[in-house]
Amino acid sequence: MADSAPITHEEYRRLCEYLYRRTGMTFNETRRYFVDRRVADRMAATGASTFADYFARLRGDIDGEIEQFVNAFTVNETYFYREDHQLQCLTANLLEERLKVKQNGETMRIWSVPCSTGEEPYSIAMWLLENWPQVDAHDIEIVASDIDTEVLSAAREGVFGKRALMRLSPALIDKYFVALGGDRWQILDDLRNSVRFTPANLVERAETRPHGLFDVIFCRNVLIYFDDTSRRVAAENLYENLAPGGYICLGHTESMSRISPLFEVCRFADAIVYRRPMGDRRG
Numbered sequence: 202m203a204d205s206a207p208i209t210h211e212e213y214r215r216l217c218e219y220l221y222r223r224t225g226m227t228f229n230e231t232r233r234y235f236v237d238r239r240v241a242d243r244m245a246a247t248g249a250s251t252f253a254d255y256f257a258r259l260r261g262d263i264d265g266e267i268e269q270f271v272n273a274f275t276v277n278e279t280y281f282y283r284e285d286h287q288l289q290c291l292t293a294n295l296l297e298e299r300l301k302v303k304q305n306g307e308t309m310r311i312w313s314v315p316c317s318t319g320e321e322p323y324s325i326a327m328w329l330l331e332n333w334p335q336v337d338a339h340d341i342e343i344v345a346s347d348i349d350t351e352v353l354s355a356a357r358e359g360v361f362g363k364r365a366l367m368r369l370s371p372a373l374i375d376k377y378f379v380a381l382g383g384d385r386w387q388i389l390d391d392l393r394n395s396v397r398f399t400p401a402n403l404v405e406r407a408e409t410r411p412h413g414l415f416d417v418i419f420c421r422n423v424l425i426y427f428d429d430t431s432r433r434v435a436a437e438n439l440y441e442n443l444a445p446g447g448y449i450c451l452g453h454t455e456s457m458s459r460i461s462p463l464f465e466v467c468r469f470a471d472a473i474v475y476r477r478p479m480g481d482r483r484g
């Protein structure tokens with residue numbers, strides 16, 4: 202891996218602008234080290250000798266470079282049972298509220314977007330099995346999406362290290378994982394098969410819309426990487442993916458009220474979440 206990328210201030214600006222248009226993520230000068238390292242890696246991987254050469258390959262999508270480039274720049278930090286007060290809210294309130302307005306037998310749809318390496322959607326599945334006694338009485342679909350195709354492959358494989366499991370009790374680990382040795386565990390096939398992983402870019406309506414309407418969306422810890430404009434675009438896209446009266450959970454540092462007026466704030470005992478009103482708020 203190269204130590205630094207020989208790119209100028211202007212090249213840095215062009216690269217960040219390109220990344221922003223593709224993903225909604227913003228990188229200012231304070232992230233220079235992070236960006237330089239990744240550019241150096243991609244230049245080495247593609248054999249580009251200058252930034253101009255690399256940028257031309259990227260823009261021409263030579264050998265699928267756009268996908269590799271996006272994958273290189275995402276920040277995929279996640280772990281099981283992260284902010285589990287929201288999972289508590291899911292089973293104590295959100296699903297019960299949704300059941301009141303759903304037809305008998307209608308599928309309950311939950312979307313984890315972005316799902317990174319899968320800890321979040323698998324946590325939802327485990328939490329439902331552990332904490333929602335009615336789980337077997339309902340048809341539940343868990344969909345999990347991310348812009349990063351590499352994390353989606355890892356998520357489908359379902360192999361995790363110690364750090365990812367740090368918030369799970371030994372009893373839960375024993376129950377839902379197979380120890381592979383070397384501090385690696387694979388989630389049980391039943392759970393792996395209970396989540397459908399599919400790519401989606403939150404700032405591209407053409408990629409979010411086909412996923413259809415959900416009862417609950419978990420969109421946690423991604424809007425922090427966006428600027429106001431891409432946050433609003435993502436919020437409007439997600440609004441369209443919520444059934445009327447459906448809920449959206451954000452990360453604890455993120456607030457929908459500062460992003461978009463489309464949603465209602467709902468304060469439950471365990472979490473503050475947002476809701477698409479029953480009537481449409483768009484003009």
Ligand SMILES: C[S@@+](CC[C@H](N)C(=O)[O-])C[C@H]1O[C@@H](n2cnc3c(N)ncnc32)[C@H](O)[C@@H]1O
Nearest residue numbers: 224275278279315317348349402403421422423
């Ligand atoms: C920090 S992880 C959050 C994972 C999980 N939601 C959690 O809270 O633990 C952020 C994820 O956002 C994804 N991401 C970044 N930009 C995206 C976009 N425009 N559309 C979809 N996913 C995106 C990244 O690939 C990364 O996996």
